[in-house]
Amino acid sequence: MDTPNPIVNKQVKTVVKSPSIWKQTFRRLKKNKLAMISLFFLLFMFLLSFIGPYFSPYILDRTNVANMNQPPSAAHWLGTDNYGRDVLTRLMMAGQISLTIGIAAMVLSVMIGSLLGAISGFYRGVVDMVIMRVADILMSIPGLPLLLILAAILSEWKVPAEYRLYIIMIMLSFVGWPGLARLVRGQILSLKEQPFMQATEVLGLSDRRKILHHLIPNTVPLLLVVATLNVAGSILSESALSFLGLGVVPPTPSWGNMMDAANNFMDFRKRPWLWIPPGTAIFLTVVSINLLGDGLRDALDPKMRR
Amino acid sequence: MNETLLQVKHLQTNFYTENGVVKAVNDVSFAIREGETVCIVGESGCGKSITALSLMQLIPENGKVEGGEINFSGKNLLDLSKKDIRRLRGNEIGMIFQEPMTSLNPVFTIGEQMIEPIQEHLLLSKKDAYKKAMELITMLGIPNAEKIVNLYPHELSGGMLQRIMIAIALSCNPKLIIADEPTTALDVTIQAQILDLLRDIKKEFNTSMLLITHDLGVVAEMADYVVVMYAGKVVEEGPVLELFKNPQHPYTKGLLKAKPVIGERKDRLYTIAGQVPNLVDLHEACYFADRCEHAMDICRMKQPVLTEIAKGQKAACWLYEDGENR
Amino acid sequence: MKQYVLQRFLQMIVILFGTSFIIFFLFAMLPGDYIDSNISLTPQRAQELKALYGLDQPVLQRYFTWLGNALHGDFGYSLKHQEKVLSLLNKYVWNSFFVAIFALVLTWSIALVSGVISAIKQYSWFDGFVTFFVFAAMSFPSFFISLLFIKWFGVDLQILPIGGMIDTGSDSTGLAHLLEVGKHMILPVTILTLLSIGSLTRYFRTGMLEVIRQDYIRTARAKGLKERVVIFKHALKNAILPAITLLAFELPGLFSGAIIMEQIFNWPGVGRIQLESVSFRDYPVLMAFTMFLSCLTIIGNFLADVTYAAVDPRIRLK
Amino acid sequence: LDSSSTKDSSASDKKGNTESSSAKSTEVKEYKATNLEALPNKTKARKDTFIAGISAPGGVFLPYFYENGWDGNATDPMFAPLVNLDPTGKPVGILAEKWDVSSDLLTYTFHLRKGLKFSDGSPLTADDVAFTLTLLHDPAYAGEQDISLTAIKGGKEYKEGKVKSIEGIKVVDKETIEITTEEVNAKSLLILGGQVLSKAYYGKDYQFGKLDYLKELYPKPLGAGPYKFVKYVPGQEIRYVANEHYYAGTPKMKNLIFKVIDTSTSLQLFETGELDYAGFSADDDTVEQLKSLGFANLEVGPVNDYGFIYVNNSRPQFKDKAVRQALVYGLDRQKIVDVKFKGYGTVANVPVSKVSWAYNDEGINKYEFNAKKAKELLDQAGWKVGSDGIREKDGKKFVIRYLTRTADDPIIPIAKENYQDIGIKFEPEIMDFNAIVAKLGTKDYDFAAVSTSQILDPSDPVEEFATGNANNAAGYSNPKVDELIKKGLNTLDIEKRKVIYHDLYKELNDDPPVILIHYRQSAKAISGQIEGLHPDNFTGISASLPNISIKK
Amino acid sequence: MSEALLEVQNLKKYYSASKGMFKKFGDSVKAVDGVSFTIEKGEVFGLVGESGSGKSTIGKTILRLHEKTDGDVMFKGKDVFSLSRKELRQLRVQTQLVFQDPFSSLNPRLRVGDAIGEAMVEHGLVSKREVRERVLEVMDKCGLSPFHIDRYPHEFSGGQRQRIVIARAMALNPEFIVMDEPVAALDVSIQAQIINLFSDLQRENGLSYLFISHDLSVVEHLCTKIAIMYLGNIVELAPKEELFDHPLHPYTKALLSAIPIPDPTAKRERIILTGDIPSPINPPSGCKFRTRCPMATDLCAEKAPDYREAGAGHFVACHYV
């Protein structure tokens, strides 16, 4: 006769370590096919952008007018642009910049925005007033002159092109935080009134912990949406900033300025290989970041666990 | 003899979680006749609320009713279309939820939430619905009904909210009321009042009631028939008098013993040692065996079935099985 | 409440002063002024003109002159348009407003419905389609989408006008005029809607996903309410809370004009005026317009705070 | 950001037509409409209306007072000048029947046509001309016309308020006015013979030093041009109707509309019949597309301007003539032109447009792209290649920072590549127009891309190269050039001036102050049913407006 | 003689009742309207009363979760409302509150183990490494199984959540706990287990409680002193035996008579309370209970009865005792 199974888990003395939130989240994420495909696609994009160019037989900025505006062929898989440069090579190089800007600006602005919003909603009173009024001012200053001035200053200080990129990222997040902060603050305001926040008060948790561990995690779904939308926004606004002398300096390619190069009707009609590749790259990147965001959202939502 | 209003047969509700399948309701059967009050008692976490929610088909997303039948006035609820179910809810079956604070929408006033089913099912005008809502509030012993309807849930005390939930459930004179711990947050005078009210309603409209409660006093006062659950299963059932006088299952016995009684003033309360099993990995055995004072070998190897022991009283325990069944 | 409004009002005034000061100085810091942009002027003439326009005075003095006049309701003349700033803005701002308000209504209603449906049917084909569409619209720059639409509807199908607000030379009035303007508005409104619908849909979708798993939704269902009511009343009102903040952001947007759209569609809106005012350094226009938008931003935010508290009774204003 | 206050390029291109004597402006190609059936229905439906495009009018419809070049275009049909340029750039009389210039070239006498009337029927006399010129001397006048250039006798004193009237302006009789100046200036004729304002209408409330009352009249123009004002729909269109009082008779086309357009969609507007006339920057795509429409008469020809890069001669590295020459040799300008204009542009080597009578490239060094030569010149000039491949001299690297307005400027990739090859680091920087202008003014730049405005007189683009000229953004100084510039303005005889400018061009070619880049072309499309429209490079369509009609 | 741990004097807490924020109506809700009591170390102080009479409000206010309207609260001789931030933080370790509604007082995104353990770590009671062990220990005491530790609140039944909340409060080893209906949602066997735990802690560690409950049998079992509340006031306060054996106030009597008896055959006589149920927004004049009191007279309408000592340690507010 086999020994009867213990029905009740007797107090297990050897304490099983609980899986860390991250591991657990990733485990759940793995079950989401779409999110995983997106993750792999993003990895692929990164590899393509950062390693791909080394395999290209073409030199990035070499112009070759004899070869301009060639449709896709065996030699140029995605054709050439109006300087005869290989579109695929440029696309890959552009990815380096666009991906970096998109993601870095997103991370930065989400961090600033959510923190300031949370602090503002949590403390209310004077802190709230100051932060929100600063946000008001920032929101009411029109971006255009501000950016022009920044451009002027950067050029005055002769900031090299490669550093401007970082400044733009900071700039984009600096201009972007008030909106997010207000959104987060709104959520915090109602979260704060919920009994579980009273409970944290009873437990004597520090404000830091209340904000970082109780309030912000509950705004995660919102943050994820903002973050993913932000990536698309940043990738596109980078090229808009180029026009003001703030973005990447041509001929360095970015997806956004590759699209802009096709901004006349003729290129648009006759040479789709100029704009379809960067457009598709942006689209797929944005979609996969978003699907990944969705997946993360679900993975982090305790009620969605299956 | 009244006809059977609700017949639950072999109900099985599972939750799919990361750690495995939680068998929250595991082959539960019982019946409620018209005008009858059936009480479900049992260990906390044994599946009472989920049983009730399964009847309403309102279980959380990660759960699923995976077997059995729920016959309500001759129709199997599990076969009904969404629309038909909707028509039953609130109208023929009213439900009172266990946690009133989270069960009311924080952004609507009490009044707005109360008149909805009245307008939906009784087709009253907004004004009349408000009037009816205020009547209900007053009936449940909350003063100042005209003001209460304009307040938001967070502005009421726990007991008041619970009574609001009761009022909503009663508002359309349902045939069956499912009440999940309806009086836990009420003081005894109000509780008595509400219980009286429920009894009156029951008498007047021949309403049936499924009452889930921990308060054996309430059970004793209200129930016609009692179902005792443990770990997702029914371990004992019987008419209330029988059950209180003559509990059969060791768990039922333990329950009755554990209750502090006014005037007794013991030093320590009786407890049932041990803990409830994890509903995820259940094995073929009596789930109570580990905590049972009378556990035998067979208890750990095979599940007892619910059998009639005395007249109208059934229990699932090897103590009462005949030798040949073993 | 009264005290709160009063307090916010005072803050608003302080902020407006602050903003006006900052903008004036930022603007003064911009390289080049209105006169400099005209390269064909001789230096003497340029000097004369600067004196005429008062551009040769120190910034602080210019600021206080401007402020003094503004406090009297005099925002001066546009340098470029040689017209009173207020009448100039008044001429163009409504054109922008009408397109914006239509786009707003359209955006919000579509986003609301599609966001909600996406949420309750998470991962359905509808959700997938919406996601795809939303991001496609978001991934292409606005001029690009505009050109595409002009090609399809204006050139190939010839069913919609390519640009402008009225038919060339038309003198229609009354209903005919409204219809005519309406026809010209279709593409701009569509483009604006497309541009902003994406993010909003996403916001609604997340908000909704959060809410539909709450207990009170279960209660609403238990009351036998129609699914439509459960979703669009009980769930939506909770899910919409963050959107109130978003709606407040839209207020200044209604009047600020959409530069690229207006340019491509020749929509006589204020966006172009604003752009001109920056690139020509037409500071009276820029100042007046910015102050106007600042007011709207602040009012919008104030309204958001108040509405927020009104919709969510748990929040109390302090 | 279109911020130059030049006139509408689409409406201002010259048609170098066959009767022109100039042999240089022959590159015009004409394509006649092949299929009038293909005309869009909208066009066919128009019986007495002509529609042309205009970019961004501001609503100030008063010559001399508008602040926006497009408003200038809008006033042209309404306000006729005394003198205008003909399609070859030579002056012709419009309201003035003829004019005399005294032998010392200082006094101009204009003889007005008889019986001139403003569009409201009131007479136009020499008094109105005098009033117009006086108005421009008012100290409160803040428009862009700089009347002081003409140096009318007594003008300065009037402006300073010392005298009540201007001594140099003398109304001889109703039809004759005599203007005395103090300096010879070949450009004075056009300024003095500009558009005429009605004294009765605009001078009614005139007080010295107060011009604000005119603002009221900006939206209500009154002139003596072929068309009169009907209505301005802000940001949409300007409507005109034929002026029955026009001296040359009522124009045949009854209605004229200037429709506000955006260049990005002007092709579509023309294609769908919204416009009867549109001008485009020519490239092979656009020309092909226009030809394929079938219903358009097409003229493709050079434009009256040129593109160049400012070089900051005041910086040490650019002081050396050899270096500047090397920079021209080292830049593949043909490639830039090819990319930008796709077969419809040419490399510029003379600082004037090909359509000008002054154009002459005989004996001009073409500076064909030659990296080897560039390297040699740089080596000679002492710029040696450093370890990183960048040239240096006295420990300073040769780095050029290039300011430009648009990110898609083709000079960026090409110059970067070319200069890299000869050991110069090229750093582009994008800036808004105003900022560039400001930097030019303070000479805080290395290279800056600019295009000239419309060149009415060959002196216009070169004047600034004179030493000490306040607009000498290049910081260029060459005594020989200074002298030739002066000489060019000191005579009114075109033949003499031609010779002077040829010498000047040769000198500027050898010692280049700037890097000339391109001459461009425009494609002017006219709906096939319009007759009599001959857009030219000096007045755009306005000169032929009185003559247009619809083919029956 | 045991020392006073908590002293409450004439505590008042009014909520301003308003609809939304635009329309103000009525006066404030006088949720707690002048309440005084003392809890000594090791004492279990029962608070019983009409639903809505302000019990939870007292519980929250004495721990300074709400600002008071008036009165004094002294914990260990220190005024709770004038504590500095640092002192308040210390108070948070010494005192705990178990909320009436367990579900909403749990952060839905925090696993149960973390919810219980975080405060311990935060206050440096245990190290990060040990915390899990400690959490399991506490959970076990409160009737939770180890496998519950990594689950999220919504995966639990009502009673299980209640136990989580209790465990969370116990984990900090406080000296004083406000228990707001801690056992109402528990089935009797668990209830017994928890109550035994409470009395063990009280006995062994000298833990004191403010025990809010409707279940008089539990109150009788556990409490040493009991206060009966009605509409914002304490109407009667006495040691347990005294109160159950000699109830004085008519409301107390009604309350005791209404206790359901777990015996279906039992016969009983309930005092049925009739009359208008007053509202805390404008309570009746004089004695607040008079509208429902079987023995009310004109005097009761005129004058509010004094809160006085009727016997040794037995306080009551009624004109007719």
Ligand SMILES: Nc1ncnc2c1ncn2[C@@H]1O[C@H](COP(=O)(O)OP(=O)(O)OP(=O)(O)O)[C@@H](O)[C@H]1O
């Ligand atoms: N969403 C869920 N996911 C996983 N398990 C769940 C979920 N909801 C409930 N359970 C589990 O199902 C079992 C039954 O829960 P139920 O709410 O029916 O208990 P109950 O009998 O009502 O208890 P109580 O008396 O404490 O309310 C519990 O063990 C609980 O852990």
Ligand SMILES: Nc1ncnc2c1ncn2[C@@H]1O[C@H](COP(=O)(O)OP(=O)(O)OP(=O)(O)O)[C@@H](O)[C@H]1O
């Ligand atoms: N946040 C609030 N805003 C306004 N009124 C409130 C608020 N919270 C409670 N109240 C009111 O205060 C009174 C007392 O509420 P409290 O929650 O203290 O009652 P209680 O004695 O705990 O009742 P129960 O036993 O039902 O939980 C009630 O009338 C209630 O409506």
Ligand SMILES: [Mg+2]
């Ligand atoms: Mg339950």
Ligand SMILES: [Mg+2]
């Ligand atoms: Mg309470």
